[in-house]
Amino acid sequence: MQITPDNIIFYQYQFVVINATLVYTWLTMALLVIGAAWVTKKLVVRPKLPPWQNFLEIVVDGIYQHIAEVTQQEPEPYLAFVGTLFLFILTANLLTVVPGYQAPTGSLSTTIALAIAVFIAVPIYGIRQRGILGYLKSYLQPTPIMLPFQIIGEFSRTLALAVRLFGNIMSGNLLAAILLALVPLFVPVAMNLLGLVFGVIQAYVFAILALVYIASAATVQEKKQSISMEENS
Numbered sequence: 001m002q003i004t005p006d007n008i009i010f011y012q013y014q015f016v017v018i019n020a021t022l023v024y025t026w027l028t029m030a031l032l033v034i035g036a037a038w039v040t041k042k043l044v045v046r047p048k049l050p051p052w053q054n055f056l057e058i059v060v061d062g063i064y065q066h067i068a069e070v071t072q073q074e075p076e077p078y079l080a081f082v083g084t085l086f087l088f089i090l091t092a093n094l095l096t097v098v099p100g101y102q103a104p105t106g107s108l109s110t111t112i113a114l115a116i117a118v119f120i121a122v123p124i125y126g127i128r129q130r131g132i133l134g135y136l137k138s139y140l141q142p143t144p145i146m147l148p149f150q151i152i153g154e155f156s157r158t159l160a161l162a163v164r165l166f167g168n169i170m171s172g173n174l175l176a177a178i179l180l181a182l183v184p185l186f187v188p189v190a191m192n193l194l195g196l197v198f199g200v201i202q203a204y205v206f207a208i209l210a211l212v213y214i215a216s217a218a219t220v221q222e223k224k225q226s227i228s229m230e231e232n233s
Helices: 020-039 051-071 076-097 108-130 132-140 144-182 187-232
Strands: 009-013 016-019
Touching: 009 020, 016 020, 020 051, 020 076, 020 108, 051 076, 051 187, 076 108, 076 187, 108 132, 108 144, 108 187, 132 144, 144 187
Parallel strands: none
Antiparallel strands: 009 016
16 A cells, blocks of 8 residues: 555656646546536426435535534635535545545645645635735734744644645555554455544544634634724723
C-alpha cells in the first residue's frame, strides 16, 4: 500500500508528471459533476420524489441547516463553497473502499490546494459582507500593533488546515499498511470500516474550520457594531 498517491506515477515525460493524486482528483470531481447533473436532470416536485433526488435534497438540506447552526447567519452565501469542500473531501475519502483507488486527500499538494482555496475565500467573503475598508480595518484591531500577528495568523491557519488533513489521512494509510502487513487475514474489513468513519470525520472537520474562518471574517464588524450600540444605549 502506498502511503501517498504522489508516489504512484502513471505517466512521466521530462517535467510532465501524471500521478495518482492528479488522476484521482479529477476522477472524484468528474463523479461529483456527473452525479449531480444526472440527479438534477429531471427534478420533480411531486410528493413522491425519486430516491436519488430525495437523497440529494437530504444532503443539501443537512449542510444548509448545519451552516445555519454554526454561523447563526443566513446559510445561502456559504452553502456552495463549504458544501463543495465537504462533498469533495468526503467523496475522495469514501472512495477508498474501491480497490486500487488512492484518496487524493492523502497528498500534501491536494490539501494545500484546498487550504489555499479557503485562504482566498476568507477575504472575498469578508469584503463582500463588510466592504474592503471595513475588512482591512479588522487587521488593525484592537491596535495597529496587531497587524503583523494578524497576517501571520492568516498564513498559519491556512498551513494548519493543509497539514491537519494531510497528516490525518496519511497516518491512517500508514496505520492500515502496518496492520495489514501484520494481520492480513482479519484486519482489512475492520480497517475499511474505520477508514470510512475516519474519512467522514476529516471531511466534516475541514469544512467546519473553513466555515468558521469565513464566517468570522464576515461578521466581526457586525458584532462590534452591536456592542457599540449597546454601550451607547
